[in-house]
Ligand SMILES: CCCCCCCCCCC/C=C/C(=O)SCCNC(=O)CCNC(=O)[C@H](O)C(C)(C)COP(=O)(O)OP(=O)(O)OC[C@H]1O[C@@H](n2cnc3c(N)ncnc32)[C@H](O)[C@@H]1OP(=O)(O)O
């Protein structure tokens with residue numbers, strides 16, 4: 169079967185792997201990106217960018233200072249903006265995303281938050297009077313914006329943000345102020361140096377009454393000189409774990425006046441005479457976060473895919489050790505432990521991307537509903553995206569680390585691309601709401617679902633399975649080799665566990681309440697269990713999404729996807745075996761059966777492993793990894809990469825000349 173990656177001159181082990189492929193890699197790629205046309209468009213963009221001198225990196229960013237990286241990235245950003253239509257349809261979200269990944273990379277760029285949050289906030293929350301003015305200018309990049317919500321002292325607990333917006337009826341303006349040091353905005357991406365505007369989240373005050381967090385458009389810098397405006401202190405928060413090319417910033421505002429229309433008033437309103445009208449749903453002002461939480465699933469699925477590509481290809485190329493005496497050294501991909509480390513990451517990357525597709529459909533339906541005055545889809549979507557954001561970022565982070573370690577010593581080198589990838593990706597556990605906090609949002613929703621299920625009330629989409637009657641005993645291992653029924657048995661077991669954990673968490677919560685604790689204190693005494701239930705529920709949602717996508721996939725790729733789904737479900741069930749065993753729903757024998765099936769899956773997938781990661785269709789530019797390169801010619805490339813280190817510009821380093829040589833000389837002369 170064709171694997172389109174085969175080319176002359178490639179590492180022979182990789183070519184051999186590609187020849188064992190049992191499916192058409194292009195079919196799978198097209199399925200992953202929605203259509204053959206989308207796949208072709210991605211490839212055209214890659215080809216054009218790779219050949220364009222404006223996007224060439226004579227020195228890899230690994231060897232540059234942060235300032236030099238930012239300069240190189242800003243230059244490329246300008247080229248993308250000015251010449252974007254030469255490469256792609258700039259109105260197409262996915263084409264633009266791909267263009268930016270190819271042209272710029274993952275470490276941040278001056279417009280990341282402008283496109284990722286500033287514009288979505290204005291489009292989703294501002295009303296016509298404001299959008300008519302600012303959105304065309306923002307889209308035309310006459311101005312650049314950030315989304316400034318988090319403060320030094322508060323990020324999670326939005327209710328306690330300290331920045332104030334006080335309405336002045338006399339002038340029909342809001343006065344925006346940073347009252348304390350801890351009220352300084354801290355962290356917002358692209359706020360420090362790039363943006364001249366920001367959507368700033370403030371506590372709204374009218375007639376001395378605190379109304380709660382609302383968003384305001386504030387100009388930060390002069391449009392001509394880019395100097396901060398009077399009363400505004402703004403800068404970069406300094407080096408951090410990754411995102412080197414993003415100027416995450418700080419901001420203090422000293423009683424800055426903005427006109428009334430600068431409040432984002434699509435949902436909540438303040439009239440000229442200071443009358444406040446609340447939104448039709450209390451949390452519509454938090455809509456931008458739901459948008460990002462939904463869309464970041466795609467980015468994190470791709471991050472994990474990158475790591476899986478690198479680890480799989482490198483493991484096919486690297487030969488070390490023997491499985492039996494007297495035979496040549498084996499590809500490290502033949503070790504069962506290596507497969508057990510890497511293959512679940514391949515399956516999880518597919519699962520995350522497929523889940524994103526479902527969520528995107530739900531998100532679009534919710535937005536349509538809101539436009540028609542209905543918010544009924546929001547609570548379910550908020551609950552499941554809060555869980556998915558948390559589970560996916562954590563899963564991807566653990567997976568990337570596994571892939572990095574699976575590359576041995578070279579995985580520790582920046583040449584692998586994996587340390588940087590991990591640094592960027594793992595930020596997702598924190599931003600858009602710290603994971604432990606967001607899981608509690610899901611758990612709250614589960615508690616309501618438990619109550620509804622007990623009362624026989626209707627259940628919404630993500631929790632509909634709470635209404636199913638459990639069979640009491642799992643059917644795992646009793647389906648006589650019928651793979652479809654085996655998949656269903658595993659899904660049923662996971663649903664049973666999620667439901668049981670939710671019910672038990674609810675009972676623990678109630679029990680503490682009956683013991684005299686307030687609801688809130690009792691909640692804090694059971695949050696570990698609450699979050700556990702939320703995680704398992706979220707993993708059920710992902711498993712169902714993956715299952716749906718596989719069973720509806722074209723017949724040509726269904727067999728390989730079914731193998732991948734088998735591995736995914738067996739791995740998930742073994743990983744959550746304690747939840748399946750705890751109440752006796754599954755027996756020890758059934759868990760042993762799941763493990764043996766998982767080991768069979770590793771062997772089944774082995775011939776297709778390289779082709780499965782090739783099907784993600786990430787280019788060498790996107791991978792940015794010497795170890796993961798498509799042609800597998802790793803060792804020569806590794807040496808050429810190291811030669812570029814600034815330590816190798818001279819054979820004798822100035823620091824050695826200045827301190828180390830004299831020290832040795834002194835020691836010699838002492839003898
Ligand atoms: C295109 C994007 C591609 C992405 C690629 C990656 C790019 C990287 C860029 C990184 C950028 C990062 C940006 C940021 O981090 S911006 C700042 C994000 N900040 C947060 O996420 C803060 C987290 N905190 C919160 O969201 C809330 O404060 C929290 C939900 C934790 C609690 O809020 P609150 O105390 O007000 O509410 P309650 O818990 O009491 O809940 C009350 C009810 O409201 C419901 N609720 C809460 N939030 C929402 C929401 N967003 N939508 C709908 N409903 C919501 C909640 O469920 C409660 O409902 P019930 O009363 O019915 O139980």
Ligand SMILES: Cc1cc2nc3c(=O)[nH]c(=O)nc-3n(C[C@H](O)[C@H](O)[C@H](O)COP(=O)(O)OP(=O)(O)OC[C@H]3O[C@@H](n4cnc5c(N)ncnc54)[C@H](O)[C@@H]3O)c2cc1C
Pocket residue numbers: 281315316317318321322323324325354355356357411416595598599600601602603604605
């Ligand atoms: C790379 C990056 C980019 C960012 N970009 C932006 C941006 O563009 N705009 C913006 O406004 N912000 C941005 N942020 C800020 C980010 O949104 C916040 O850092 C994040 O929401 C977490 O909030 P926090 O820092 O207040 O964490 P904290 O809430 O202080 O978390 C610290 C610990 O306390 C725990 N905790 C807190 N509350 C609870 C609770 N109720 N129950 C149990 N445990 C709790 C947490 O679980 C965590 O373990 C960014 C952050 C990063 C790292």
